Amino acid sequence: MDVRIGILISTAALLLVAGCGLHAPASLSQATVGVTHPDADGTSLLIRDALVVDGTGEPARRADVRIQGERIAEVGRLDPLYGEQVLDANGLALAPGFIDTHSHHDQDLLGEPTALGAVSQGITTIVVGQDGGSHFPLSDFFQQVEQEGVAVNVASFVGHNLLRYLVMGDDFRREATADEVIAMRVLLGRELRSGALGLSTGLEYDPGIYASTDEVISLAREAAAKGGRYISHVRSEDRALFEAVDEAIRIGQEATIPVQITHMKLAMRSLWGRADELIDRLERARSAGVEVTADVYPYTYWQSTMMVLLPDRDVEDREAVEFAIRELAPAEGMRLAHYEPEPAYEGSTLADLAEQLGEDPVTVFMDLLSRAVEEEAAQSVIATSMLEADVVRLLQWPHANVSSDGQLRGSHPRGFGAFTRVLGPWVRDGHLTLEQAVHRMTGLSAAHMGIDERGTIRPGAYADLVLFDPARVADRATPEDPHAVSEGIEGVWVNGVRVLDAASQPTGATPGRVVRRSSDAEDVR
Ligand SMILES: [Zn+2]
Numbered sequence: 001m002d003v004r005i006g007i008l009i010s011t012a013a014l015l016l017v018a019g020c021g022l023h024a025p026a027s028l029s030q031a032t033v034g035v036t037h038p039d040a041d042g043t044s045l046l047i048r049d050a051l052v053v054d055g056t057g058e059p060a061r062r063a064d065v066r067i068q069g070e071r072i073a074e075v076g077r078l079d080p081l082y083g084e085q086v087l088d089a090n091g092l093a094l095a096p097g098f099i100d101t102h103s104h105h106d107q108d109l110l111g112e113p114t115a116l117g118a119v120s121q122g123i124t125t126i127v128v129g130q131d132g133g134s135h136f137p138l139s140d141f142f143q144q145v146e147q148e149g150v151a152v153n154v155a156s157f158v159g160h161n162l163l164r165y166l167v168m169g170d171d172f173r174r175e176a177t178a179d180e181v182i183a184m185r186v187l188l189g190r191e192l193r194s195g196a197l198g199l200s201t202g203l204e205y206d207p208g209i210y211a212s213t214d215e216v217i218s219l220a221r222e223a224a225a226k227g228g229r230y231i232s233h234v235r236s237e238d239r240a241l242f243e244a245v246d247e248a249i250r251i252g253q254e255a256t257i258p259v260q261i262t263h264m265k266l267a268m269r270s271l272w273g274r275a276d277e278l279i280d281r282l283e284r285a286r287s288a289g290v291e292v293t294a295d296v297y298p299y300t301y302w303q304s305t306m307m308v309l310l311p312d313r314d315v316e317d318r319e320a321v322e323f324a325i326r327e328l329a330p331a332e333g334m335r336l337a338h339y340e341p342e343p344a345y346e347g348s349t350l351a352d353l354a355e356q357l358g359e360d361p362v363t364v365f366m367d368l369l370s371r372a373v374e375e376e377a378a379q380s381v382i383a384t385s386m387l388e389a390d391v392v393r394l395l396q397w398p399h400a401n402v403s404s405d406g407q408l409r410g411s412h413p414r415g416f417g418a419f420t421r422v423l424g425p426w427v428r429d430g431h432l433t434l435e436q437a438v439h440r441m442t443g444l445s446a447a448h449m450g451i452d453e454r455g456t457i458r459p460g461a462y463a464d465l466v467l468f469d470p471a472r473v474a475d476r477a478t479p480e481d482p483h484a485v486s487e488g489i490e491g492v493w494v495n496g497v498r499v500l501d502a503a504s505q506p507t508g509a510t511p512g513r514v515v516r517r518s519s520d521a522e523d524v525r
Helices: 138-148 160-168 178-193 213-225 241-255 275-287 318-328 350-357 361-374 388-396 414-428 434-439 443-449
Strands: 014-016 044-052 061-068 071-076 085-088 093-096 098-100 123-128 153-156 198-202 229-233 259-261 292-296 301-304 334-339 379-384 400-402 465-468 489-494 497-500
Touching (some): 044 465, 093 434, 138 153, 160 178, 213 241, 275 292, 275 388, 318 361, 334 350, 400 443
Antiparallel strands (some): 014 085, 061 071, 301 379, 489 497
Protein backbone atom coordinates (compact mmCIF):
# COMPACT_ATOMS: atom_id res chain seq x y z
CA MET A 1 0.00 0.00 0.00
CA ASP A 2 1.22 3.45 -0.80
CA VAL A 3 0.60 5.31 2.42
CA ARG A 4 1.28 8.67 0.84
CA ILE A 5 -2.10 8.58 -0.80
CA GLY A 6 -4.90 10.10 1.19
CA ILE A 7 -2.74 11.81 3.79
CA LEU A 8 -3.83 15.35 4.41
CA ILE A 9 -1.05 17.85 4.34
CA SER A 10 -1.62 21.19 5.94
CA THR A 11 1.29 23.39 4.95
CA ALA A 12 2.34 21.71 1.75
CA ALA A 13 -0.41 20.65 -0.57
CA LEU A 14 -0.37 17.17 -1.99
CA LEU A 15 -2.40 16.79 -5.10
CA LEU A 16 -2.66 14.68 -8.15
CA VAL A 17 -1.66 16.62 -11.19
CA ALA A 18 -3.53 14.35 -13.52
CA GLY A 19 -6.06 16.36 -15.43
CA CYS A 20 -6.09 19.37 -13.14
CA GLY A 21 -2.95 21.27 -14.03
CA LEU A 22 -3.42 23.54 -11.04
CA HIS A 23 0.22 23.54 -10.03
CA ALA A 24 1.66 22.86 -13.46
CA PRO A 25 4.25 25.43 -14.49
CA ALA A 26 3.49 27.71 -17.40
CA SER A 27 5.88 25.81 -19.61
CA LEU A 28 4.07 22.54 -19.10
CA SER A 29 2.18 21.66 -22.23
CA GLN A 30 -0.44 18.97 -22.37
CA ALA A 31 1.58 17.32 -25.08
CA THR A 32 4.35 16.35 -22.70
CA VAL A 33 2.12 15.21 -19.90
CA GLY A 34 1.66 11.51 -19.94
CA VAL A 35 2.92 11.07 -23.44
CA THR A 36 6.67 11.11 -23.21
CA HIS A 37 6.90 9.93 -19.59
CA PRO A 38 4.02 7.70 -18.71
CA ASP A 39 4.08 6.82 -15.06
CA ALA A 40 2.20 3.61 -14.91
CA ASP A 41 3.32 2.27 -11.53
CA GLY A 42 2.00 5.17 -9.50
CA THR A 43 5.01 5.41 -7.21
CA SER A 44 6.30 8.67 -8.58
CA LEU A 45 6.28 11.74 -6.34
CA LEU A 46 7.51 15.17 -7.34
CA ILE A 47 8.50 17.48 -4.50
CA ARG A 48 8.41 20.84 -6.15
CA ASP A 49 10.16 24.10 -5.42
CA ALA A 50 12.14 23.01 -2.37
CA LEU A 51 15.24 24.65 -0.99
CA VAL A 52 17.43 21.61 -1.58
CA VAL A 53 20.21 21.26 1.01
CA ASP A 54 21.79 18.23 -0.56
CA GLY A 55 23.98 16.95 2.28
CA THR A 56 27.33 17.60 0.59
CA GLY A 57 27.80 20.98 2.24
CA GLU A 58 27.33 22.79 -1.10
CA PRO A 59 25.09 25.89 -1.14
CA ALA A 60 21.35 25.23 -0.97
CA ARG A 61 19.41 25.81 -4.19
CA ARG A 62 15.78 25.88 -5.27
CA ALA A 63 14.99 22.68 -7.15
CA ASP A 64 12.46 19.92 -7.68
CA VAL A 65 13.13 16.36 -6.57
CA ARG A 66 11.47 13.33 -8.11
CA ILE A 67 11.15 10.12 -6.11
CA GLN A 68 10.39 6.91 -7.96
CA GLY A 69 9.91 3.82 -5.85
CA GLU A 70 12.54 3.76 -3.14
CA ARG A 71 15.02 6.05 -4.87
CA ILE A 72 15.57 9.61 -5.97
CA ALA A 73 15.13 9.66 -9.73
CA GLU A 74 15.88 13.26 -10.71
CA VAL A 75 16.87 16.61 -9.25
CA GLY A 76 16.47 19.88 -11.12
CA ARG A 77 13.73 21.90 -12.76
CA LEU A 78 11.22 19.15 -13.42
CA ASP A 79 7.79 19.05 -15.01
CA PRO A 80 5.16 16.82 -13.44
CA LEU A 81 4.49 13.52 -15.14
CA TYR A 82 1.03 12.39 -16.03
CA GLY A 83 -0.60 10.90 -12.96
CA GLU A 84 2.28 11.85 -10.71
CA GLN A 85 1.72 13.04 -7.17
CA VAL A 86 3.04 16.53 -6.61
CA LEU A 87 3.90 18.06 -3.30
CA ASP A 88 4.56 21.77 -3.39
CA ALA A 89 7.30 22.54 -0.90
CA ASN A 90 6.82 26.28 -1.39
CA GLY A 91 10.43 26.94 -0.55
CA LEU A 92 10.66 24.74 2.53
CA ALA A 93 14.05 23.06 2.93
CA LEU A 94 14.54 19.50 1.72
CA ALA A 95 17.51 17.56 3.10
CA PRO A 96 18.62 13.95 3.04
CA GLY A 97 17.26 11.97 5.97
CA PHE A 98 19.47 12.29 9.02
CA ILE A 99 21.84 9.47 9.92
CA ASP A 100 22.24 9.09 13.66
CA THR A 101 25.71 7.64 14.17
CA HIS A 102 25.18 6.94 17.87
CA SER A 103 21.66 5.81 18.61
CA HIS A 104 19.88 3.78 21.25
CA HIS A 105 16.57 4.18 19.46
CA ASP A 106 16.59 0.40 18.94
CA GLN A 107 15.44 0.01 22.53
CA ASP A 108 11.67 -0.35 22.30
CA LEU A 109 11.83 -0.08 18.49
CA LEU A 110 10.05 -3.36 17.81
CA GLY A 111 7.33 -2.35 20.27
CA GLU A 112 7.13 1.13 18.77
CA PRO A 113 8.00 0.62 15.11
CA THR A 114 6.91 4.11 14.04
CA ALA A 115 9.91 5.39 16.06
CA LEU A 116 8.43 8.82 16.74
CA GLY A 117 11.41 10.08 18.77
CA ALA A 118 13.74 9.42 15.86
CA VAL A 119 11.66 10.32 12.79
CA SER A 120 10.10 13.44 14.31
CA GLN A 121 13.57 14.97 14.51
CA GLY A 122 14.33 13.92 10.92
CA ILE A 123 16.34 10.78 11.63
CA THR A 124 15.89 8.12 8.93
CA THR A 125 18.81 5.82 9.75
CA ILE A 126 19.84 4.78 13.24
CA VAL A 127 23.26 3.28 13.89
CA VAL A 128 23.01 1.08 16.96
CA GLY A 129 25.24 -1.44 18.70
CA GLN A 130 26.98 1.39 20.52
CA ASP A 131 29.10 1.69 23.66
CA GLY A 132 30.22 -1.93 23.39
CA GLY A 133 26.69 -3.38 23.49
CA SER A 134 24.84 -4.99 20.59
CA HIS A 135 22.05 -7.42 19.78
CA PHE A 136 23.18 -11.02 19.53
CA PRO A 137 23.14 -12.67 17.17
CA LEU A 138 22.76 -9.70 14.88
CA SER A 139 21.31 -11.87 12.14
CA ASP A 140 18.27 -12.57 14.34
CA PHE A 141 17.81 -8.91 15.18
CA PHE A 142 18.14 -7.89 11.55
CA GLN A 143 15.66 -10.54 10.52
CA GLN A 144 13.18 -9.33 13.13
CA VAL A 145 13.54 -5.73 11.96
CA GLU A 146 12.94 -6.78 8.38
CA GLN A 147 10.03 -9.09 9.13
CA GLU A 148 8.18 -6.95 11.65
CA GLY A 149 8.88 -3.66 9.89
CA VAL A 150 10.07 -0.37 11.39
CA ALA A 151 9.94 3.21 10.17
CA VAL A 152 13.70 3.84 10.19
CA ASN A 153 16.68 2.16 8.58
CA VAL A 154 18.85 0.27 11.04
CA ALA A 155 22.60 -0.37 10.96
CA SER A 156 24.62 -1.84 13.79
CA PHE A 157 28.11 -2.23 15.13
CA VAL A 158 29.23 -5.29 17.10
CA GLY A 159 29.82 -4.52 20.76
CA HIS A 160 33.12 -5.40 22.41
CA ASN A 161 31.48 -5.66 25.82
CA LEU A 162 29.06 -8.20 24.40
CA LEU A 163 31.92 -10.26 22.97
CA ARG A 164 33.77 -10.10 26.29
CA TYR A 165 30.66 -11.16 28.15
CA LEU A 166 30.01 -14.07 25.79
CA VAL A 167 33.57 -15.36 26.12
CA MET A 168 34.50 -14.45 29.70
CA GLY A 169 31.15 -14.50 31.49
CA ASP A 170 31.31 -13.15 35.02
CA ASP A 171 35.05 -13.57 35.21
CA PHE A 172 35.76 -10.31 33.40
CA ARG A 173 37.67 -8.18 35.91
CA ARG A 174 40.97 -8.90 34.20
CA GLU A 175 42.69 -8.86 30.83
CA ALA A 176 41.56 -11.54 28.42
CA THR A 177 43.91 -14.43 27.63
CA ALA A 178 45.20 -14.97 24.10
CA ASP A 179 42.70 -17.79 23.60
CA GLU A 180 39.84 -15.65 24.82
CA VAL A 181 40.81 -12.91 22.38
CA ILE A 182 40.79 -15.47 19.58
CA ALA A 183 37.33 -16.63 20.65
CA MET A 184 36.13 -13.01 20.60
CA ARG A 185 37.60 -12.55 17.13
CA VAL A 186 35.71 -15.58 15.85
CA LEU A 187 32.43 -14.24 17.20
CA LEU A 188 33.18 -10.79 15.85
CA GLY A 189 33.91 -12.23 12.43
CA ARG A 190 30.58 -14.00 12.43
CA GLU A 191 28.68 -10.87 13.41
CA LEU A 192 30.52 -8.84 10.77
CA ARG A 193 29.44 -11.36 8.16
CA SER A 194 25.85 -10.55 9.12
CA GLY A 195 26.52 -7.02 7.87
CA ALA A 196 27.66 -5.08 10.95
CA LEU A 197 29.49 -1.83 10.23
CA GLY A 198 32.39 -2.69 12.51
CA LEU A 199 33.43 -2.87 16.16
CA SER A 200 32.16 -0.63 18.96
CA THR A 201 33.71 -0.24 22.38
CA GLY A 202 32.46 1.21 25.65
CA LEU A 203 35.74 1.25 27.54
CA GLU A 204 34.29 3.26 30.40
CA TYR A 205 31.85 0.43 31.17
CA ASP A 206 32.06 -3.12 32.44
CA PRO A 207 33.38 -5.44 31.19
CA GLY A 208 35.32 -3.45 28.57
CA ILE A 209 36.99 -1.24 31.16
CA TYR A 210 39.20 -4.22 32.09
CA ALA A 211 40.40 -4.82 28.53
CA SER A 212 43.94 -3.97 27.51
CA THR A 213 44.52 -1.74 24.51
CA ASP A 214 46.13 -4.73 22.77
CA GLU A 215 42.93 -6.74 23.15
CA VAL A 216 40.99 -3.99 21.40
CA ILE A 217 43.66 -3.65 18.69
CA SER A 218 43.44 -7.37 17.98
CA LEU A 219 39.66 -7.16 17.57
CA ALA A 220 39.92 -3.96 15.54
CA ARG A 221 42.26 -5.80 13.16
CA GLU A 222 39.58 -8.42 12.65
CA ALA A 223 37.09 -5.66 11.82
CA ALA A 224 39.57 -3.88 9.54
CA ALA A 225 40.25 -7.08 7.59
CA LYS A 226 36.58 -7.20 6.69
CA GLY A 227 36.34 -3.55 5.70
CA GLY A 228 34.76 -2.64 9.05
CA ARG A 229 35.25 0.47 11.16
CA TYR A 230 35.85 1.26 14.82
CA ILE A 231 33.61 3.46 16.96
CA SER A 232 34.43 4.15 20.58
CA HIS A 233 32.95 5.51 23.75
CA VAL A 234 36.47 6.16 24.94
CA ARG A 235 37.91 4.98 28.25
CA SER A 236 37.48 8.33 29.97
CA GLU A 237 35.56 11.47 29.04
CA ASP A 238 36.83 13.38 32.05
CA ARG A 239 39.78 12.46 34.29
CA ALA A 240 41.85 10.86 31.54
CA LEU A 241 40.22 12.18 28.38
CA PHE A 242 43.39 13.00 26.46
CA GLU A 243 44.94 9.61 27.27
CA ALA A 244 41.70 7.95 26.20
CA VAL A 245 41.72 9.83 22.90
CA ASP A 246 45.37 8.84 22.39
CA GLU A 247 44.38 5.22 22.98
CA ALA A 248 41.64 5.44 20.32
CA ILE A 249 44.12 6.96 17.88
CA ARG A 250 46.66 4.23 18.63
CA ILE A 251 44.01 1.57 17.97
CA GLY A 252 43.28 3.22 14.62
CA GLN A 253 46.94 3.39 13.74
CA GLU A 254 47.90 -0.15 14.73
CA ALA A 255 44.80 -1.81 13.30
CA THR A 256 44.68 0.44 10.22
CA ILE A 257 41.01 1.16 10.78
CA PRO A 258 38.92 4.36 10.68
CA VAL A 259 38.14 5.55 14.21
CA GLN A 260 35.06 7.46 15.28
CA ILE A 261 35.21 9.01 18.75
CA THR A 262 31.57 8.93 19.58
CA HIS A 263 29.67 11.52 21.64
CA MET A 264 32.95 13.40 22.03
CA LYS A 265 32.92 15.75 24.99
CA LEU A 266 34.96 17.60 27.59
CA ALA A 267 33.10 16.44 30.68
CA MET A 268 35.11 17.92 33.53
CA ARG A 269 35.51 21.46 34.84
CA SER A 270 39.27 21.49 34.39
CA LEU A 271 38.81 20.45 30.74
CA TRP A 272 36.43 23.29 29.96
CA GLY A 273 37.75 25.62 27.28
CA ARG A 274 40.15 23.02 25.89
CA ALA A 275 38.20 22.05 22.78
CA ASP A 276 40.86 23.47 20.46
CA GLU A 277 43.55 21.45 22.18
CA LEU A 278 41.50 18.30 21.65
CA ILE A 279 40.87 19.17 18.01
CA ASP A 280 44.61 19.83 17.47
CA ARG A 281 45.32 16.37 18.81
CA LEU A 282 42.88 14.82 16.36
CA GLU A 283 44.20 16.90 13.47
CA ARG A 284 47.75 15.75 14.23
CA ALA A 285 46.59 12.14 14.13
CA ARG A 286 44.87 12.76 10.80
CA SER A 287 48.05 14.32 9.42
CA ALA A 288 49.87 11.17 10.54
CA GLY A 289 47.44 9.09 8.47
CA VAL A 290 44.89 7.94 11.05
CA GLU A 291 41.35 8.42 9.78
CA VAL A 292 39.93 9.76 13.04
CA THR A 293 36.51 11.43 13.13
CA ALA A 294 33.91 12.18 15.81
CA ASP A 295 30.28 12.70 16.59
CA VAL A 296 28.78 15.12 19.09
CA TYR A 297 25.34 15.58 20.64
CA PRO A 298 24.27 19.15 21.31
CA TYR A 299 23.69 19.14 25.06
CA THR A 300 25.78 20.06 28.09
CA TYR A 301 24.40 17.12 30.05
CA TRP A 302 24.80 13.42 29.57
CA GLN A 303 22.88 10.40 30.78
CA SER A 304 24.55 7.31 32.09
CA THR A 305 24.91 5.19 35.20
CA MET A 306 26.14 6.66 38.48
CA MET A 307 28.94 4.11 38.39
CA VAL A 308 30.48 5.66 35.28
CA LEU A 309 31.68 8.46 37.56
CA LEU A 310 33.83 5.96 39.49
CA PRO A 311 36.36 4.33 37.15
CA ASP A 312 37.79 2.28 40.03
CA ARG A 313 34.30 0.99 40.75
CA ASP A 314 34.76 1.58 44.49
CA VAL A 315 31.46 2.78 45.91
CA GLU A 316 33.10 3.27 49.33
CA ASP A 317 35.78 5.61 48.01
CA ARG A 318 34.53 8.86 49.45
CA GLU A 319 37.35 10.88 47.95
CA ALA A 320 36.53 9.67 44.45
CA VAL A 321 32.86 10.54 44.94
CA GLU A 322 33.78 13.99 46.29
CA PHE A 323 35.94 14.56 43.24
CA ALA A 324 33.16 13.40 40.90
CA ILE A 325 30.59 15.73 42.43
CA ARG A 326 32.96 18.67 42.53
CA GLU A 327 34.57 18.27 39.09
CA LEU A 328 32.39 16.06 36.92
CA ALA A 329 28.76 16.25 37.90
CA PRO A 330 27.67 18.88 40.45
CA ALA A 331 24.79 17.89 42.74
CA GLU A 332 22.41 20.63 41.45
CA GLY A 333 22.95 19.41 37.88
CA MET A 334 22.65 15.67 38.56
CA ARG A 335 19.11 14.39 38.19
CA LEU A 336 18.04 10.81 38.86
CA ALA A 337 16.56 9.64 35.57
CA HIS A 338 15.91 6.10 36.67
CA TYR A 339 16.25 4.56 40.12
CA GLU A 340 14.71 1.15 40.50
CA PRO A 341 15.11 0.80 44.28
CA GLU A 342 13.15 4.02 44.95
CA PRO A 343 11.21 5.22 41.90
CA ALA A 344 9.89 8.19 43.91
CA TYR A 345 13.38 9.71 43.70
CA GLU A 346 13.24 9.85 39.91
CA GLY A 347 13.23 13.41 38.61
CA SER A 348 14.93 14.81 41.72
CA THR A 349 18.43 16.21 41.63
CA LEU A 350 21.10 14.98 44.00
CA ALA A 351 20.95 18.40 45.68
CA ASP A 352 17.16 18.04 46.19
CA LEU A 353 17.58 14.60 47.72
CA ALA A 354 20.39 15.76 49.98
CA GLU A 355 18.19 18.48 51.34
CA GLN A 356 15.21 16.17 51.65
CA LEU A 357 17.22 13.51 53.50
CA GLY A 358 19.22 15.95 55.59
CA GLU A 359 22.55 14.56 54.39
CA ASP A 360 25.38 15.92 52.28
CA PRO A 361 25.29 15.11 48.55
CA VAL A 362 28.39 12.90 48.70
CA THR A 363 26.85 10.64 51.34
CA VAL A 364 23.54 10.51 49.49
CA PHE A 365 25.29 9.57 46.25
CA MET A 366 27.23 6.80 47.99
CA ASP A 367 24.09 5.47 49.69
CA LEU A 368 22.05 5.50 46.49
CA LEU A 369 24.71 3.78 44.46
CA SER A 370 25.54 1.18 47.14
CA ARG A 371 21.90 0.28 47.42
CA ALA A 372 21.51 -0.12 43.66
CA VAL A 373 24.63 -2.29 43.54
CA GLU A 374 23.45 -4.44 46.46
CA GLU A 375 20.03 -4.95 44.92
CA GLU A 376 21.47 -5.31 41.41
CA ALA A 377 18.95 -2.65 40.46
CA ALA A 378 19.01 -0.38 37.43
CA GLN A 379 19.78 3.33 37.83
CA SER A 380 20.82 6.23 35.68
CA VAL A 381 21.44 9.93 36.05
CA ILE A 382 21.36 12.94 33.77
CA ALA A 383 24.29 15.11 34.73
CA THR A 384 25.45 18.50 33.55
CA SER A 385 29.17 18.55 33.05
CA MET A 386 29.95 20.30 29.78
CA LEU A 387 30.26 23.89 28.66
CA GLU A 388 28.08 24.83 25.70
CA ALA A 389 30.90 26.77 24.01
CA ASP A 390 32.97 23.57 23.99
CA VAL A 391 30.14 21.48 22.60
CA VAL A 392 29.65 24.01 19.81
CA ARG A 393 33.36 24.18 19.07
CA LEU A 394 33.66 20.38 18.87
CA LEU A 395 30.72 20.19 16.48
CA GLN A 396 32.26 22.91 14.32
CA TRP A 397 35.26 20.65 13.69
CA PRO A 398 34.90 19.69 10.02
CA HIS A 399 35.25 15.99 10.88
CA ALA A 400 32.50 15.93 13.51
CA ASN A 401 28.94 14.87 12.72
CA VAL A 402 25.78 15.13 14.81
CA SER A 403 24.52 12.15 16.82
CA SER A 404 21.78 11.82 19.43
CA ASP A 405 22.80 9.02 21.81
CA GLY A 406 19.03 9.00 22.35
CA GLN A 407 16.24 6.52 23.01
CA LEU A 408 12.56 6.36 22.03
CA ARG A 409 11.42 6.33 25.65
CA GLY A 410 14.46 7.71 27.42
CA SER A 411 14.53 10.53 29.92
CA HIS A 412 17.19 12.59 28.14
CA PRO A 413 15.67 15.05 25.64
CA ARG A 414 18.24 14.06 23.00
CA GLY A 415 16.00 11.11 22.12
CA PHE A 416 13.56 13.60 20.57
CA GLY A 417 15.49 16.80 20.00
CA ALA A 418 19.19 16.40 19.23
CA PHE A 419 19.03 16.99 15.49
CA THR A 420 16.37 19.70 15.50
CA ARG A 421 18.29 21.54 18.22
CA VAL A 422 21.25 21.89 15.87
CA LEU A 423 19.17 22.39 12.73
CA GLY A 424 17.11 25.19 14.28
CA PRO A 425 18.47 27.07 17.28
CA TRP A 426 22.15 26.38 16.63
CA VAL A 427 21.95 27.35 12.98
CA ARG A 428 19.95 30.48 13.79
CA ASP A 429 22.53 31.35 16.47
CA GLY A 430 25.20 31.19 13.78
CA HIS A 431 27.10 28.19 15.18
CA LEU A 432 26.90 26.48 11.78
CA THR A 433 25.40 27.42 8.43
CA LEU A 434 22.35 25.46 7.37
CA GLU A 435 24.45 23.63 4.78
CA GLN A 436 27.14 22.77 7.34
CA ALA A 437 24.57 21.55 9.83
CA VAL A 438 22.81 19.33 7.29
CA HIS A 439 26.15 17.99 6.01
CA ARG A 440 27.02 17.01 9.60
CA MET A 441 23.74 15.04 9.84
CA THR A 442 23.87 13.36 6.43
CA GLY A 443 26.71 13.17 3.91
CA LEU A 444 29.47 13.41 6.49
CA SER A 445 27.74 10.92 8.79
CA ALA A 446 27.35 8.44 5.92
CA ALA A 447 31.04 8.78 5.12
CA HIS A 448 31.97 8.25 8.77
CA MET A 449 29.86 5.09 8.95
CA GLY A 450 30.79 3.69 5.54
CA ILE A 451 27.16 3.87 4.41
CA ASP A 452 26.73 4.18 0.64
CA GLU A 453 23.74 5.46 -1.31
CA ARG A 454 22.34 7.48 1.57
CA GLY A 455 23.17 10.88 3.02
CA THR A 456 22.96 13.02 -0.13
CA ILE A 457 20.21 14.13 -2.47
CA ARG A 458 21.24 12.89 -5.89
CA PRO A 459 19.74 10.68 -8.57
CA GLY A 460 20.12 7.02 -7.65
CA ALA A 461 20.37 7.54 -3.90
CA TYR A 462 17.72 6.07 -1.61
CA ALA A 463 14.88 8.51 -1.08
CA ASP A 464 15.43 9.20 2.61
CA LEU A 465 14.31 12.82 2.90
CA VAL A 466 13.35 15.47 5.44
CA LEU A 467 11.21 18.48 4.60
CA PHE A 468 11.46 21.27 7.15
CA ASP A 469 10.97 24.95 7.75
CA PRO A 470 14.42 26.46 8.47
CA ALA A 471 12.85 29.50 10.13
CA ARG A 472 10.76 27.49 12.53
CA VAL A 473 12.47 24.16 13.10
CA ALA A 474 13.36 23.65 16.77
CA ASP A 475 13.61 21.04 19.47
CA ARG A 476 11.02 21.17 22.22
CA ALA A 477 12.14 18.27 24.40
CA THR A 478 13.57 19.18 27.80
CA PRO A 479 14.67 17.14 30.84
CA GLU A 480 11.22 17.89 32.33
CA ASP A 481 9.40 16.92 29.12
CA PRO A 482 11.80 14.68 27.20
CA HIS A 483 9.23 13.38 24.72
CA ALA A 484 8.02 16.73 23.38
CA VAL A 485 7.98 16.52 19.59
CA SER A 486 10.07 19.01 17.61
CA GLU A 487 8.57 21.84 15.62
CA GLY A 488 9.04 22.62 11.97
CA ILE A 489 9.60 19.12 10.54
CA GLU A 490 7.02 19.00 7.74
CA GLY A 491 7.59 15.54 6.31
CA VAL A 492 9.96 12.59 6.46
CA TRP A 493 10.41 9.84 3.84
CA VAL A 494 12.30 6.60 4.25
CA ASN A 495 13.09 4.60 1.11
CA GLY A 496 10.55 6.70 -0.78
CA VAL A 497 7.70 6.15 1.66
CA ARG A 498 6.38 8.89 3.89
CA VAL A 499 6.74 8.06 7.60
CA LEU A 500 5.94 11.45 9.16
CA ASP A 501 3.19 13.79 8.02
CA ALA A 502 3.07 17.57 8.07
CA ALA A 503 1.59 17.56 11.56
CA SER A 504 4.62 15.57 12.80
CA GLN A 505 2.49 12.48 13.25
CA PRO A 506 3.69 9.05 12.15
CA THR A 507 1.91 7.78 9.05
CA GLY A 508 2.18 4.23 10.34
CA ALA A 509 4.35 3.14 7.43
CA THR A 510 7.35 0.96 8.23
CA PRO A 511 9.62 1.08 5.16
CA GLY A 512 12.92 0.93 7.12
CA ARG A 513 15.61 -1.48 5.98
CA VAL A 514 18.64 -3.05 7.52
CA VAL A 515 21.69 -1.19 6.27
CA ARG A 516 24.55 -3.64 5.98
CA ARG A 517 28.24 -2.92 5.60
CA SER A 518 28.98 -2.53 1.93
CA SER A 519 32.71 -2.98 2.13
CA ASP A 520 33.83 -6.56 2.57
CA ALA A 521 36.22 -6.81 -0.34
CA GLU A 522 39.03 -8.03 1.84
CA ASP A 523 37.08 -10.83 3.41
CA VAL A 524 38.59 -13.88 1.76
CA ARG A 525 37.17 -16.53 4.05
ZN1 LIG B 1 28.29 6.10 25.22
